[in-house]
Amino acid sequence: MIGLRVQKRREPLGWGSFLVFLAAIVLSLAICSLLLAIQGKPALSALSLLIKSAFFSVWAIEDCLVKSVPIFLCSLGVAIAFRLQVWNIGAEGQFALGAVGATWMALTFPELPWYALLPAMLAMSSLAGGLWGLVPALLKIRLRVNEIIVTLMLNYIAILFLDYLVYGRWKDPASFGFPMTPEFSAGGVVGTIGGSRINWGIAVCIAAGLAMWIFLRFTRLGFELKAGGENPRAARYARLSYNGLVILVMVLSGMLAGWAGFLEASANLNRLQSSIMAGYGYTAIVVAWLARLNPLMIALAAFLLAGLRVGLEALQLDLQVPAAFGEIMEGLILLTVLAGGFFTRYRLSLRSNP
């Protein structure tokens, strides 16, 4: 009887793994085309429209860069937690709290000049986001509570807390009762670079990305992080205990997502309102995983997924494709890549059983 035999590969696949990745993307695009066809939309022109509107004009590239800033920062945070196999699903809530923290600073000290106020806002958002990451970390190490659920529930709570503030005590008296904070003073707004629409948040991303890369590649602690993830018991021999590592990654994670919240509130909205929440925290998980938790790849993946969101709007405008199509693409890409990972880690061969 002929059967398939599965063996773990002894050497990694190298170039082949990129091909597998590509094949996965092609497969997900094929399924997406099928879905488009079901709804009566022309599949091929839809996909080409998607790519064209996402990347093929100066405005589009600007849009993508602006959108990648929050996605990149959240992903960076998620990736560092995932490396330790700490499943931080709470980027969304940490983002919200970061925005809240920065807003508090901006509203309390509007007279400060930008070189004092902006760093203060950054610090406050680090504190708030970091705190929101610390809570699940403590629950995990002290009481062995599953961090997946806690971080997820904290997302809902954080968003409701944000709503409570903008509907209540922080509501702009000049806004006719609508739920938004007053506009930030000039000192509280992260400006744009030159005449483009890209804001200085890009600089924060580059700095954070480089710092993370150096940390993971060249420091002992970074190495321990990777080792601790693959085998929690091994980490016991490292300088930082496993518990310490958990706290470190969750706080860093929360901080980075908090920075994304600060930048969105300050640079894009110039105030805080409920609509700041756009699902970046969840997209970040997709990006982090697709990028194999590697900071440089995260930059690329964040840009591509931002492009997906941008291109999707053209699909809506021109072809009336429902907005949920983007989630389908994200989910499919992730699932096919996950399945494809099988072929890079294992080798298939034919086996005959007598």
Place this chain on the structure above:
Amino acid sequence: MRRLSIVILSLVLCCSLAFAAPKELKVGFIYVSPIGDAGWSYAHDQGRQAVAALPGVTTSYVEAVSEGPDSERVILNMARKGFNVIFATSFGYMDSMLKVAKQFPDVVFEHCSGFKLAKNMGNYFGRMYQARYLSGMVAGYMTKSNTLGYVAAFPIPEVIRGINAFALGAQAVNPKVEVRVVWTKTWYDPATEKEAAKSLLDVGADVIAQHQDSPGPQEAAQEKGVYSIGYNSDMSKFAPKAQLTAPIWNWGPFYVQTVEQVRNGTWKSASIWWGMKEGIVDLAPFGPMVPEDVQQKVLAEKAAIIGGTAELFAGPVTDQAGKVQVPAGRVATDEELLNMKYFVKGVIGTLE
């Protein structure tokens, strides 16, 4: 020679046709929810269809656009693609629209339910509170328990104003009524809205009104065998035994007029707040259970509103805490109405 004259004649014909044809306009609409929701966006889309029927006008729309930075991109894209008029139908699009309006001075922008203006950006809304007042009258007549339930989405001024108008209308015909408010913090979630309606039914409400976009509360009322007041559009097909009436939107006339003005070159930026007189808000037909004399009284009041003789929000208007918000002897100004942050006496509920 003959061929030349044919060519010249054809050219002249074409040119005259070009002058005679109405100028081509592209009109874009941005909705905050799917248009099938039988609610807010659905009503706007009905208006869009009225515009699409005009000669020389093409329309397009994007639905379920989340407020915030995404909306800025959508509006920007529409402007870049050469749309001449863009309507944004939710409050949260205000800042984004203003930003884009500054970059595209030749495009006309209209924002619904907001308050910011620019040379090429106006805002518009409807005096839904007039229809709410009338629906309150119906509820006041039909209730037996004197408790009216109101399922409301978010505590923003238009919702608060609607609740107050409803309460005042009910109190005008039945001074003993009280209105209980439950917030769902969602515009469209039938399950949550239905649960909220059920909670009001449990405290004894026998008419359920809503400022929500789904027929969830209507379902709850029909199941319990009590009455309901719909919203946005006639929801009676979901609850034929329960719906008394519904305050509804009719955006067609406004959209058509605006587009025509842009075409003629007579459009000017303004804050437009039309009411029943202009036909932008209306009351859905009464359900079969509403007695003839109630219908007559309510229709009489409606005529008074249209005619300008009715005075809604006439002082003294007292709030929940007992403070007089509008003194006796005058009517609330538009400014006061737009800024409404209190509930009138007789309304039981929080404001956040």
Place this chain on the structure above:
Amino acid sequence: MNPDMLVPLLAAAVQSGTPILFATLGEILTERSGILNLGVEGIMLMGALAAFLTAKLTGSPVLGFLAGGLFGAALAGVHGLVCLTFLGNQVVSGLALTILGTGLANYLGTPYVGQEAPGFKAFALPLLSKVPLLGPILFNQDPLVYTSYLIPPLLWIFLHYTRWGLGLRAVGEYPDAALSAGLRVKGYRWAGVLAGGWLMGFGGAYLSLAYTHLWTNGLSAGRGWIAVALVIFAFWRPWRAVVGAYLFGGVMAFQFRLQASGTHLPSSLLLMLPYALTIGVLVFSSWKGKGNEAPAALGINIEPSE
């Protein structure tokens, strides 16, 4: 709040808790076999849409309910494919499934927002509904709620008293030993995933066929995640799942009734209650538990042997 609001509140708690109960029981079944499926939210939503559309097309709510289960199982099958055949990371696969399921349901369902489907209506069971106190709470509900009463005991009997149930549990606790003993580990796990997905689909179907008869994007509103948490609270046992699900349903119903009674608490804070309670419940479970209630091999893929 006055006492005679108690009975309607508890009745509402049962209704509100039923979809969560279906989903929790489904996840228990899947996790007992060793597979962690975090895609519950997406599966519930797809189940809700499938049920809605089927009922609308065929006019039969019963067919709709079954379709909900079928599509739930189908979507769970994707998770099974990725994790059991392709040995993908179970956590990430579940998350991807949530994103996919939510997106798919919202995408396919957008044209149907605002439409109604024939659904189930409540009716009182003849003698039982007259029982004082419990009668109106438990026995004046719609047929799907009555169906949900049958599942916990059936599941319990299955897990503890049937050969397949014991096999399933063995596969979740000691897969290597089970394999050596000749049990088909992959087969049991597939069964756990698919049957669990079927129940989760039922939970979604309840939302669009009985709780309301409408469809909207995002109908499940986080209930799938609460179900995942409740599995932990229930210590992976069906009876405790019942307590947890109705507790949750109760909290969700309670905060509205609190508002309707005229409380001064801001509604945003009240809306936090279910989520805060979930965390509280998890902390309590971890504190009280001995730490070994979870199936020992949960979430770990079985590497192919050399």
